[in-house]
Amino acid sequence: MQDAQAQQPQDPEILKVQMQMQIAQQKQQHEMQLEQMRTQAQLQIEQMKVQIREKELEIKVLEVQMHQESNQARLNLDKELGTAKLTTDIQLQTGKQAADLEKFKTEVALKNAPVVNPTGNYGLDQ
Known part of the structure; x- marks a missing residue:
C-alpha cells in the first residue's frame, strides 16, 4: 500500500x-549570504578608512618632523x-680702534713736531 x-x-x-x-528557503539563504557579503564589504571599508587615517597621521608626523628640522x-x-x-663687528671695532x-x-x-715755517723766513724781517 505504501508503494502505491x-x-x-x-x-x-x-x-x-x-x-x-524551497524557494523561500533559498531566498532566505541568499539574503543571509547577501547580508554577510554586505557586512564583510562594510568591514573592509572600515578597515580601509582606518588604514587611510593611519597614513594621514603618518604624514602629519612627517610634516611635524620636517617643520621641526626646518x-x-x-x-x-x-x-x-x-x-x-x-x-665681523668685533673685527670692525678693533680695526676702528x-x-x-x-x-x-x-x-x-704732529703736535710734538717742530713747526716748519712755510715762508722760508726764519726770523728775518724784511
Whole structure:
C-alpha cells in the first residue's frame, strides 16, 4: 500500500507549497549570504578608512618632523649668522680702534713736531 502511495502523483497544491517552501528557503539563504557579503564589504571599508587615517597621521608626523628640522636648521643658520656678524663687528671695532690709535699717535706726533715755517723766513724781517 505504501508503494502505491509513493507512486501516485502528489496533490498539485502540496507540490506548490513544497516548491514555495524551497524557494523561500533559498531566498532566505541568499539574503543571509547577501547580508554577510554586505557586512564583510562594510568591514573592509572600515578597515580601509582606518588604514587611510593611519597614513594621514603618518604624514602629519612627517610634516611635524620636517617643520621641526626646518626650524632647527633656521635656528642654526641664525646662530651662525649672528656669530659671524658679531665676529665681523668685533673685527670692525678693533680695526676702528686701531685706526683711531694710529690717528691719535699721528696727531700727538704732529703736535710734538717742530713747526716748519712755510715762508722760508726764519726770523728775518724784511
